[in-house]
Structure formats: C-alpha cells, structure tokens
Amino acid sequence: MIANYGYEDGSGHYYIKIDTSKCAECTAKGCISACPEKLFATELDDFDDEVVLIKEDARNTLQTNCARCKANGEKEPCRQACESDAISFSW
Amino acid sequence: MAIEKVEYWRWTESNWKNPDIPDWHGSLITAGVDIGSTSTQAVILADGVPYAYSNMRTGSNSPDSAISAINWAMKDTGLTLEDITYTIGTGYGRVNVPFSNKTVTEITCHAKGANYIYGPTVRTILDMGGQDCKAIHCDEKGTVTSFMMNDKCAAGTGRGMEVIANLLAVSVEDIGELSFKVDEEPAPVSSTCVIFAKSEATKLMRSGWTKEKVLAAYCHAMALRVVRLLERNGMELDFAITGGIAKNVGVTRRIENIMGIKALTPTMDTQIAGALGAALIAKELVEKKRAKEG
Known part of the structure; x- marks a missing residue:
C-alpha cells in the first residue's frame, strides 16, 4: 500500500510517501533511528504486517519537522537509511 | 421575548x-x-x-x-x-x-464499504468526512492500494459545511440544491482555511451577495480543494464518493464538473x-x- 502522510496548506503540499509493501519486508527499519525528529514509528497494519508510519502528532507539521534535514540539500537521513527505497517526499 | x-x-x-x-x-x-x-x-x-x-x-x-x-x-x-x-x-x-x-x-474500512455499496469496479474513493477528507485507491476486492488524506483544516470537510450553514442560517441539508440557484457560477471563496472562508462569506453577504451565491462560492471552493487531493493521489475510474458530504450535490456535482467525470450513484447511505x-x-x-x- 502507498501511504501518503502529510497535508496541504496555503504554503504548499507536504507529504511523505511510504510504500508499506516494501517496508513490511524490511527487518532493519533504519528510518526510525535515522530520523533526528523521531517522526517514524512501526505498527501492525490491518493485515498484521509490521510497517512504518509517520506518527500521528507529526503529520500536520512536516514542513517544520523536516526543515533541518531539507536545509542540508542532501538526501534526507530517513531515505539514506531506507534499504528498500520505500520513502519519498512531495516537496 | x-x-x-x-x-x-x-x-x-x-x-x-x-x-x-x-x-x-x-x-x-x-x-x-x-x-x-x-x-x-x-x-x-x-x-x-x-x-x-x-x-x-x-x-x-x-x-x-x-x-x-x-x-x-x-x-x-x-x-x-x-x-x-x-x-x-x-x-x-x-x-x-x-x-x-x-x-x-477507517481507510481500510471505507474501501471495503465502498466496494460493497458501489460494486467491484470502483477504484478511486473520495471520503469526505466530518473533519478530514481522504482520497483512496483500491482494487476489485476493496483492498486499499494507496491513500492520501488532509486533516490540516476543517475547510473541505463536513464541519466546514456546518459552520457555513450556521453563518447563513440555511439548513445544512439544503445547501447543495440552493447553491445551484445562481445565474452564473461565482469565483470560489478561500479553500485553505475555514476561518478565512467564513470571514470572506460574511464580507460577501455584506456586499450584497445572495445566500445562494455565497453557498455556490463555498461549495465551489470545497470542490476545488478535494479535487487537488484527488489529482495528487491520481484518478482511476470508477470513481465514488463516501461520507456525509457525498449527500451534498452542491459539492459532488462541482467535483464531477471540474474533473469531467461522473461519480457512481450510491445504492445505500454513503455515510x-x-x-x-x-x-x-x-x-x-x-x-x-x-x-x-x-
């Protein structure tokens, strides 16, 4: 499943896309420890696969939460750590 | 008194x-x-x-x-x-x-429910709820393949519609039909924030707009907002709308007109x-x- 967590407001659209079918097979789940803002968490999805998601209280503040990593101009730490290439950003 | x-x-x-x-x-x-x-x-x-x-x-x-x-x-x-x-x-x-x-x-459940209500051909579901809206893709069994939601603001949701109903003293259930009683479609009000939309609607009423015209502008704005969500997540036919706003023709018909497609007709209560x-x-x-x- 492709899960898009985030929002659109007057300043733009801020979504983190996670391909949960890829991260269900990933045992490392490096994104969780790589994110300096601790935005990622795991949960058992509706089919009992352990998948990664963006924590509920962070979903409406991604522009601010991810600003530090985005400012570096490099590939974000979560994407660098993701072995399955399951994470992408809309901005 | x-x-x-x-x-x-x-x-x-x-x-x-x-x-x-x-x-x-x-x-x-x-x-x-x-x-x-x-x-x-x-x-x-x-x-x-x-x-x-x-x-x-x-x-x-x-x-x-x-x-x-x-x-x-x-x-x-x-x-x-x-x-x-x-x-x-x-x-x-x-x-x-x-x-x-x-x-x-609710994303998994809405896809399964829409599959039952609208049949196995439905691929894109727009769920317009009380305080968020979701664009969901599913397969022929009603299993979710992707979703995107926006709950940043009540604009584009049932709650936003309730706010406008109270402001204009119009029953929320009459908004859809009333919004078509205009000579021509007005420009939409702000669709980013329900508070801005409310103050804009107040200003328009004061400047002489009829209730019907303000409602048309509000329904138009709501439709534009959810169309952006649908376009971002991708549109695959057949298309269906669930949730309370699915009962508001003022919004659903405008979504259909903007996207140039027809939503499936529900056989049961979409809510x-x-x-x-x-x-x-x-x-x-x-x-x-x-x-x-x-």
Whole structure:
C-alpha cells in the first residue's frame, strides 16, 4: 500500500510517501533511528504486517519537522537509511 | 421575548432495518462501528447482508456514542450484543468502542464499504468526512492500494459545511440544491482555511451577495480543494464518493464538473461506508477462523 502522510496548506503540499509493501519486508527499519525528529514509528497494519508510519502528532507539521534535514540539500537521513527505497517526499 | 435558537448545522440522524429480513434466522451476525469526529454509525450484517444500521452524531463521550449507535441499530431487530459474533471498531475513535473485538483503520474500512455499496469496479474513493477528507485507491476486492488524506483544516470537510450553514442560517441539508440557484457560477471563496472562508462569506453577504451565491462560492471552493487531493493521489475510474458530504450535490456535482467525470450513484447511505466495511471485514475474519478450525 502507498501511504501518503502529510497535508496541504496555503504554503504548499507536504507529504511523505511510504510504500508499506516494501517496508513490511524490511527487518532493519533504519528510518526510525535515522530520523533526528523521531517522526517514524512501526505498527501492525490491518493485515498484521509490521510497517512504518509517520506518527500521528507529526503529520500536520512536516514542513517544520523536516526543515533541518531539507536545509542540508542532501538526501534526507530517513531515505539514506531506507534499504528498500520505500520513502519519498512531495516537496 | 424568547429568541428561538435554530441549529442549522444539525443533519438528520437515522436508523434503518432491512425490510426483506423480518426475523433473523441466519448463522452469523457481525457488526461495524465507525466513530468519526462528527458522526457515529453502527452497521449490523446478517450472514453478510445489511440487516440494520444507525447514523447519529458523535457526542462528547465516544464509548457512549458507540453504545447508543449499536443499540439504536439493534432497536427493531430483537438482537442483543450477545448475538453479535464479532464487532470491529473503526474511525477516529475506534479505540473507544467498548464491545469491539478488533480495531481496523477507517481507510481500510471505507474501501471495503465502498466496494460493497458501489460494486467491484470502483477504484478511486473520495471520503469526505466530518473533519478530514481522504482520497483512496483500491482494487476489485476493496483492498486499499494507496491513500492520501488532509486533516490540516476543517475547510473541505463536513464541519466546514456546518459552520457555513450556521453563518447563513440555511439548513445544512439544503445547501447543495440552493447553491445551484445562481445565474452564473461565482469565483470560489478561500479553500485553505475555514476561518478565512467564513470571514470572506460574511464580507460577501455584506456586499450584497445572495445566500445562494455565497453557498455556490463555498461549495465551489470545497470542490476545488478535494479535487487537488484527488489529482495528487491520481484518478482511476470508477470513481465514488463516501461520507456525509457525498449527500451534498452542491459539492459532488462541482467535483464531477471540474474533473469531467461522473461519480457512481450510491445504492445505500454513503455515510455508513466505514461501519459497513468494518462489519464486512468482521465477517471475513470469522469465516477465516471457522475455516481454520474446520
């Protein structure tokens, strides 16, 4: 499943896309420890696969939460750590 | 002199019992309870067929709302909670269904419910809820393949519509039809923020716009907002709309016009899609378990 967590407001659209079918097979789940803002968490999805998601209280503040990593101009730490290439950003 | 206070936002709560099933003599009763931010629904299935449902406003206490909704659904059926083999809680308040056996996200349940209501050809579902809207893609079995939601602001949601209903002193259920009583479609109001939209609507009324014209501008704005969400997640036909706003033709027809497509016509109350999906998943789980046990 492709899960898009985030929002659109007057300043733009801020979504983190996670391909949960890829991260269900990933045992490392490096994104969780790589994110300096601790935005990622795991949960058992509706089919009992352990998948990664963006924590509920962070979903409406991604522009601010991810600003530090985005400012570096490099590939974000979560994407660098993701072995399955399951994470992408809309901005 | 007492001033009568009218609650224009208040939509009609309802319950229904399947007239084709006067007395239940089947083998399996399952239920789904969808506690949304604004409304709560309970659906009861008898051997996978809708038997009864209720649709009411979520009160300040979610567990109480869940109990009220299931009791109202069971009212004329002769059933008690003990007769229900398996119950799934879903929606924003899904953890607050005291009698549920399991919780499932509303996204999964809406896709399953829409698959039942609209048939297996539906691929894109727009769920317009009380305080968020979701664009969901699913396969022919109603399994979610992708979703995108926006709950950043009440603009583009049922709550936003209730705010405008109260502001203009128009019943929320009449907004859709009234919004077409204009000579030409006005430019939309702000669709980013419901507070901005409200103050813009007030300004337009003061400048001489009719209620109908303001409603048209508001419905237009709401349609534009959700169309952006649909376009971002991708549109694949067939297309269906669920949730309370699906009953507002002022928004649904404008979505169709902007996108140049026609949404499927519902065969049941679109507001029960989540609870219906939950009850269907409950049935599948029980059957799987029974098959395993032989």
